[in-house]
Amino acid sequence: MFPVIVDVPARCAASVEATAYFVVAEALTNIAKHSGAAHATVTARSRGGRLTLCVEDDGHGGADEHGGSGLTGIRRRVAAHDGTLSLASPPGGPTTLKAELPCGS
Numbered sequence: 001m002f003p004v005i006v007d008v009p010a011r012c013a014a015s016v017e018a019t020a021y022f023v024v025a026e027a028l029t030n031i032a033k034h035s036g037a038a039h040a041t042v043t044a045r046s047r048g049g050r051l052t053l054c055v056e057d058d059g060h061g062g063a064d065e066h067g068g069s070g071l072t073g074i075r076r077r078v079a080a081h082d083g084t085l086s087l088a089s090p091p092g093g094p095t096t097l098k099a100e101l102p103c104g105s
């Protein structure tokens with residue numbers, strides 16, 4: 001099952017939306033390619049001028065930012081907006097990727 005929960009009452013800047021799309025697309029691609037997960041969840045919420053994205057899977061973990069260009073690309077794009085990125089992916093899973101980006105006021 002792949003639930004998507006979106007609570008984003010107002011649009012973000014187009015450049016932020018493009019980055020948000022890249023973050024979720026790359027995270028889901030990684031889940032399909034590498035995780036072995038049976039379930040994944042995507043959550044997007046915006047409040048107080050911040051857009052928070054969370055992509056989680058119940059796969060075997062072990063995501064490594066030095067293992068390819070996708071996770072590095074996520075970090076670089078998020079940093080370009082002065083956003084924050086955290087990745088937790090211990091051996092055995094689960095994997096949780098969270099990004100926070102500026103959105104609105």
Ligand SMILES: Nc1ncnc2c1ncn2[C@@H]1O[C@H](COP(=O)(O)OP(=O)(O)OP(=O)(O)O)[C@@H](O)[C@H]1O
Nearest residue numbers: 030031034035061062063064067068069070071095
């Ligand atoms: N959700 C995940 N679960 C388990 N391992 C992951 C996950 N995401 C990434 N990985 C591991 O981390 C590595 C780095 O991911 P990254 O996206 O940077 O590179 P990639 O997917 O191998 O190549 P690409 O440059 O095409 O994105 C992967 O090769 C994989 O081993």
Ligand SMILES: [Mg+2]
Nearest residue numbers: 030068070071
């Ligand atoms: Mg990748």
